[in-house]
Amino acid sequence: MTSGHLAYLLFNDSDLGVDAILKLNFARAIPIELATNISMPWGAPLYGLSIGDIGTPTILGPNRFRVTVPIIYENHAFFDLDGTVLVELVDDAGNQLGSGTANLLQRGGYMPLDIVVSNPLDIVAVRLHFDTSYFSYGPLEIPLVMP
Numbered sequence: 001m002t003s004g005h006l007a008y009l010l011f012n013d014s015d016l017g018v019d020a021i022l023k024l025n026f027a028r029a030i031p032i033e034l035a036t037n038i039s040m041p042w043g044a045p046l047y048g049l050s051i052g053d054i055g056t057p058t059i060l061g062p063n064r065f066r067v068t069v070p071i072i073y074e075n076h077a078f079f080d081l082d083g084t085v086l087v088e089l090v091d092d093a094g095n096q097l098g099s100g101t102a103n104l105l106q107r108g109g110y111m112p113l114d115i116v117v118s119n120p121l122d123i124v125a126v127r128l129h130f131d132t133s134y135f136s137y138g139p140l141e142i143p144l145v146m147p
Helices: 004-011
Strands: 013-027 031-044 045-050 058-061 064-074 082-090 096-103 106-116 125-132 136-143
Touching: 004 136, 031 064, 045 136, 064 082, 064 096, 082 106, 096 106
Parallel strands: none
Antiparallel strands: 013 031, 045 064, 058 064, 064 106, 082 096, 082 125, 125 136
16 A cells, blocks of 8 residues: 555545456356446545644753644544654755654544754754554655744
8 A cells, every 4th residue: 555656545535446256167067257346435544644833942952942743634544543653854955853753643633743953943844654553654755834
């Protein structure tokens, strides 16, 4: 699911088309073939994934700031999410400025994660790496606009 175009299904609900063919040869004399085409709904486990407003950083000391990265998603899948997300804050050269890990919410929602960085003005994007019992995916880079 996480390779190629199937990663789309992690973030978007869809209808999956299923073609099934069953062939039997009864007593090696009478061939029977049954075919069906059905459509079944697919619920995305990370539907509507977005990064909320990071807001104003908190000063912790010289060259130490805490920023809160809100991760927002809904789990529309038939299964509960069980895993973690690694969040990296990166600068315009792709260098990691800070990172943190959080447990995914089983059914989704609002998930704030505090990360310490030396200069919050250098943050231009968030990289996400997902690791669950069903899939691993990442990095997914989401550009940011800082206040």
